[in-house]
Amino acid sequence: MVAVSDSATTSLPPERRRRLLETAAREFAAAGYEQASLNRIIRACGMSKSSFYYYLDSKRELFELVVRELSDSLVRQLRIPEAEEFAVDFWASTLRLLERLADLAEREPLFTDLGRMFHLPGVPTGHGAAVDSAVAAAEGWLDRALAAGRARGAVRDDLPLGLQRHVTFAVLRAFDEWTLRHLAALERAESERLVRAQFEALRRLLAPRHETEENA
Incomplete structure (x- = not known):
């Protein structure tokens, strides 16, 4: 399992934070940067949009x-x-x-x-x-x-x-x-x-x- 270092999302519970990074990596790799869907990533992680934007500002930052x-x-x-x-x-x-x-x-x-x-x-x-x-x-x-x-x-x-x-x-x-x-x-x-x-x-x-x- 890939370890996760300190970042703007450090206050997320470790398992939720790891899931966000892994889900985002799969989405970007499969769909490409422009076509990657932030909504798909958020839904797959079981997060609300407000929760995501509390930690990160944009798809680019993710x-x-x-x-x-x-x-x-x-x-x-x-x-x-x-x-x-x-x-x-x-x-x-x-x-x-x-x-x-x-x-x-x-x-x-x-x-x-x-x-x-x-x-x-x-x-x-x-x-x-x-x-x-x-x-x-x-x-x-x-x-x-x-x-x-x-x-x-x-x-x-x-x-x-x-x-x-x-x-x-x-x-x-x-x-x-x-x-x-x-x-x-x-x-x-x-x-x-x-x-x-x-x-x-x-x-x-x-x-x-x-x-x-x-x-x-």
Whole structure:
């Protein structure tokens, strides 16, 4: 079960608050941001409109809350090490992280809903928006991990770091978006092959030429 951190809804009883976040995540992931119905969410939670608006002002505020709290929970459960520690054994660390992420997505459907929410059109953006903040945090960590990997010789250094991070993040997002779109049709063995394929794509993109040749 996903833990719920402090927020504007902290005075809600824990079970009602968790139900609100889980129901909202499913609605946003299934219907999209624009088409998601606040009325459906409220009814499914057994809340009155007046009760909902006592805690939150709008659908946008609810969306921001769901993204922020589920993202925080995902990061905690992934136990992502500091970039310098990650780079000690860069490629083994990369594979372990991808495998843990896939395992969490399988065990906790809310993280699958969260992933879909990051790819929705029309979501709130701009300064302080939850999606933008989460992406910026991920990009910042990736910058540090790539820099540490380059310093240790595990990552090629013939490209500007910013470009390398941009291309790496694009590959990760492409795999994530495709997998989420086809998740219902994927068997476990296929999901495991996708994780390995994602790892190999990153290694071919980032590893120094001599390392990719040795592992070919």
